[in-house]
Amino acid sequence: MAGLELLSEQGFRLDGRRAGELRQLRARMGVFAQADGSAYLEQGNTKALAVVYGPHELRGSRGKAPHAQALVNCQYSMATFSTAERKRRPHGDRASAEMSLHLKQTFEAALLTRLFPRSQIDIYVQILQADGGNYCAAVNAATLALLDAGIPMRDYVCACSAGFLEDTALADLNYVEEAAGGPQLALALLPQAQHIALLELNARLHQDHLPRVLDAATQACRHLHALLDRVVREHLRDAAALLGK
């Protein structure tokens, strides 16, 4: 049998998108009252929930904590029901640990941690449904949660994945496209300054193609920025309306 045709001759991907198009984005901020900040975000069928606590006093061992800036503590996890196959993922899951580390690096670059020495910021992200681009959804959800918590940041952190197939760069890969095994690039961008917070590439990609894939990812991050910004402004407007009463 012929395998799946990920990109048709007419330029459509399996789910009907064109090469540079994003999946539908839906997001809500302030979903939990107890937390300092929280957000729920859907990128297509990938669903992520992010919760932020802090800045608060350091907990646990102070030995590792940096002196002049806040400690960013990230925890990434996936719900047992998030993938097609139910799978228990205890906390020791290596992929999750790596993802937590990536998130930490990303947000250390974006948060103004020097404003809060000897304190700690906790970011918890859980993937409720996984359909590709888990890291990106986690970053985007965490950004909204941090904004909701009112923690000062340099800029939004927008993350988006990009792949490369038949000489075309594809933005925002879904699970099927990821599983096909081609090169996949994850980019976390501070869109206004065009600073890269994190860039990860798995599988081999020839150097000549890199600029094009990077461009596609950058472009996608810009679009995401516009969308996230709209969500934040709408949320503010609602909150302002409530306060104004």
Add this chain to the structure above:
Amino acid sequence: MLTSRTFLKRTRAGAVRKIVREHYLRDDIGCGLGGCALCGGESRPALEARPGGAASSLCPGPHFLLPDTNLLLHQIDILEDPVITNVIILQTVLQEVRNRSAPVYKRIKDVINKQEKHFYSFTNEHHKDTYIEQEKGENSNDRNDRAIRVAVKWYSEHLQKLQMEEKVQIILLTNDRKNKEKAVEEGITAYTCEEYIKSLIANPELVDRLASLNDEGNEIETGRIIFAEHLPLSKLQQGIKSNLYLQGTFRANRENYLEATVWIHGDGEEKEIIIQGLRNLNRAVHEDIVAVELLPKAAWAAPSSVVLHDDENQNEDDVEQEEEKEKSLRTSSSNSMLRPTGRVVGIIKRNWRPFCGMLSKSQIKEARRHLFTPADRRIPRIRIETRQASTLEGQRIIVAIDGWPRNSRYPNGHFVKNLGAAGDKETETEVLLLEHDVPHQPFSQSVLSFLPKMPWSITDQDMKCREDLRHLCVCSVDPPGCTDIDDALHCRVLENGNLEVGVHIADVSHFIRPGNALDQESAKRGTTVYLCEKRIDMVPELLSSNLCSLRSNVDRLAFSCIWEMNHSAEILKTRFTKSVINSKASLTYAEAQMKIDSPSMNDDITTSLRGLNKLARILKKCRIDNGALTLSSPEVRFHMDSETHDPIDLQTKELKETNSMVEEFMLLANISVAQKIYDEFSEHALLRKHPAPPPSNYDILVKAAKSKGLEIKTDSAKALADSLDSAEFPSFPYLNTLLRILATRCMMQAVYFCSGMDNDFHHYGLASPIYTHFTSPIRRYADIIVHRLLAVAIGADCTYPDLTDKHKLADLCRNLNYRHKMAQYAQRASVAFHTQLFFKSKGVVNEEAYILFVRKNAIVVLIPKYGLEGTVFFEEKDKPKPTLLYNDEVPSLTVESTTFYTFDRVTVNIMLDASNVQHQKIRMALVEPKLVGTSVPSQATQLNSNNEPKKKKLKE
């Protein structure tokens, strides 16, 4: 708009999994119509606003056609015809075709890409108005049919909304009766393909190209069912899983149409299953992937040595006669010869392609059904329906198979194309190129646009990373008349007394840059094909015979491999560099030999040649000591008449010492380069290997040698080489050559592969642990890739993505191996055709020949004078059969009272048998030794009958 698709899927492990996928529905997919106001006009409209198309009596107005899946699968030949334009191909249809037949999918994609055909592929599954969900109780076929109808309806409404001055119709083409009824109910104009094509007033000839479909109920065959039903795919897969059936490639036997072998590909070792008899073959055609059931051991058979051809004048569907023949196959044979035997239970994948051949006209004058005889003997005859039988008679035509019903002796097919008169040199060349799938169209404009502009000269830019070697005394040695010179050599004494030897190869990769149309076309062609009177170039002529060709006294770009050697030919240093050379002479092998041999000549070129020759001798000896094989195959050369291009003489190629000199250095360069690129790119070096043959391959050689009292050891290449060397028979000097010819037949094919995908690199024939092709980039694409790899390795060029992708490289290797094999077959076919032409003019001759193989009812002989091989039959129609006694232990064949062994010398009578225009063949009959009844009498007067053939003592 967004919907999601949810479906359940069973995983390999057997668990049921729920899969949810997003499915975006769009409103920006255009209808493909030029200047459509509603869709905002496509940037490149595919469909014409006022569709022209062929005039049809059914729908006189302008119209678009919309075929369904089955129609596309079966009638692709019609759709490819230039008459049919303005067709809409739905995504639903395209997807189904993709899943069901890769070749048709490829063809329809090509058609869609042709602008003048005005085909448009409409992405209906993602259009918000044409996407439909599968309903409860509806299977996916019905759903797809409904999707097609919905799309047709959408189109007709869309066209109405446009309000063009002239109403444009949408016509659904379907051969499915139910679908058509439903469509008509819904108010859609629907025709079957036949109805539509027959209504084309101006193009009646298209009807012949219609594929005949058996569900039309127009079968007039005898109702008798000949074949067992094929099992459905699901059952086959179950059976294969449970080891009840075996899956393999069906290979029909060229010499016996009632026998075939199935190569079981699968875990570990490959094995072969024999299928005998029409019913067991069960409608499988050569190259199909089939499922086979093994028969019980009692029914196993031995591979028959009978040569049997499907007879021209045989009654159609005469099955009884077949059965009789089948019995003749099963003549007693010793148990040791029995091989696993089976029968075909089902077809997993058909591998039908269009076949070249000729029409055998039916004896009934008005008949419209005729049998078509393919040029390839392994393909069964095909029944086609045509009204132009009388014009097609004597022409070479192309026919495609449509199906093979259970009650028909032959498959049904349809006429595709007429190539020209049979026997005509042009037509025959065309046929053999087509039959061997050799791309031979002239290079397209887009390919030619990447050629360098003339006049071309070397620029300073080119010189930057090149060494200037123009001062060296380089010369080339090639066969006479060679215009694509891709190698040149030099040798000089260095100050320290060592020798510097350089092999300079045309720098083709400088001109062919990766990825452009020129590169893609050369990659597709893979190799230059040399036919007897024609060369099918891999790269355009400007490159092959001018800019890349290392002609004498012009500056040319080269890729040089330079060694420093001592006088005992040990390599001290190896260096690769891109360079510029200026060859001082282009010699032929004979000229070079003459220079070396004549003591009076002492110029630079000659000294250089002598140095090379001396080193080559040492190198050759080393190689042979290491166990390299010297094999032999009869090669012939035709002397052509300069005006008619007919062959006027035929002689075997003669080898001079200089041939071996050039060869030695090419081998050395190839090995050095292979090592270098493998060191540099362990994962994606393109190498060439030659696997050691399985020991059983040598059976025939060992047995044959034994019958002459010689022993051949085959445990290793070295042992084989040594025993071949010692196998001399003073009274029979040609025996050694014969043994080498036979040994060549035992070998495996050498193949290209990607080093990251394999771990056995050994080259058996050359006894080298690593090997590649570097020295002929003008005529082999593999060499171009090796050049690029080497250029990257020495930092003279930059890499590009596909070069470092081992899967792409492996795909490329597959294509190259296929093209090389096909090129070789095409060359042989061309030689065979010219041999026929030669004997046509020559008439009947008697020649001395040696027996190569002994078969059950025939002997295969080789005529050294012409390098010609042929079969001598002992049974002839309308003549009393001689008693034949075959012994396959020795092997020998006793006819009446004479016994034939392998390597026996005989005299045969050669003539052209033109009774069958399609397969004109060289017929050979035995003259000496004389046999009662079969030998050709009288004509052989010049040979004295007392002169007993030199037959060795008869055993027994």
